[in-house]
Amino acid sequence: SADITELDTYRKELDTQAKEEGYRVTLLSFVVKASVSALKKHWQFNASLHPDGDKLIKKDFYNIGFAADTPNGLMVPVIKDADRKGIERISRDLMELSKAARDGKLKGEDMQGASFTISSLGGIGGTGFTPIVNAPEVAILGLTRSKMTPVWNGTEFVPRNMLPMSLSYNHRAIDGALAARFCARLQYLL
Numbered sequence: 001s002a003d004i005t006e007l008d009t010y011r012k013e014l015d016t017q018a019k020e021e022g023y024r025v026t027l028l029s030f031v032v033k034a035s036v037s038a039l040k041k042h043w044q045f046n047a048s049l050h051p052d053g054d055k056l057i058k059k060d061f062y063n064i065g066f067a068a069d070t071p072n073g074l075m076v077p078v079i080k081d082a083d084r085k086g087i088e089r090i091s092r093d094l095m096e097l098s099k100a101a102r103d104g105k106l107k108g109e110d111m112q113g114a115s116f117t118i119s120s121l122g123g124i125g126g127t128g129f130t131p132i133v134n135a136p137e138v139a140i141l142g143l144t145r146s147k148m149t150p151v152w153n154g155t156e157f158v159p160r161n162m163l164p165m166s167l168s169y170n171h172r173a174i175d176g177a178l179a180a181r182f183c184a185r186l187q188y189l190l
Contacts, residue, residue, distance in 0.1 A: 001162040002190040004146055008161050018091060028066065028120055029091045034189035035141060036062045036083045039116055042182045044174055046115045048136035056173055065114030065134065066094065068101040075101040076134065078114045118143065131168050138173040142166040163190065
């Protein structure tokens with residue numbers, strides 16, 4: 001779980017301003033940015049397995065797929081070049097791609113080229129799940145709804161907004177220690 005108490009306060013401030021301009025700033029926008037930063041530090045997660053299954057192909061781009069629940073089932077639109085975008089542009093892309101997915105208007109290229117995927121059940125609920133890696137990617141991040149939780153700070157329990165996360169990965173490319181380091185980096189960034 002990542003402590004997002006301060007981050008979510010800031011997100012809500014940005015969202016208030018964004019509503020006036022016709023878009024929303026969700027937590028997912030920040031998770032996309034933090035994921036890109038973690039992917040840059042741990043490149044093995046931003047890779048794919050070579051078709052012979054013997055080598056990793058390192059990606060030099062950061063295209064982040066996100067799972068979108070639609071009337072026609074699950075779709076995975078892709079935010080292209082997320083490393084070159086700020087929170088506002090990522091928020092707008094999330095909104096536009098999600099709407100296109102719900103309306104059945106996603107194009108093929110809108111769902112291609114992801115180097116890493118995030119699946120969020122926050123809007124639906126639940127306490128945890130194991131997302132399935134989207135081949136040829138080698139990892140996927142799963143998020144559930146954040147909640148206020150009493151956290152011991154060494155002296156007392158204090159209320160903190162905690163975001164549960166789960167990471168699934170292909171063990172042919174990533175081992176458990178590297179996965180733990182990736183998650184720790186993501187927790188730190190958030």
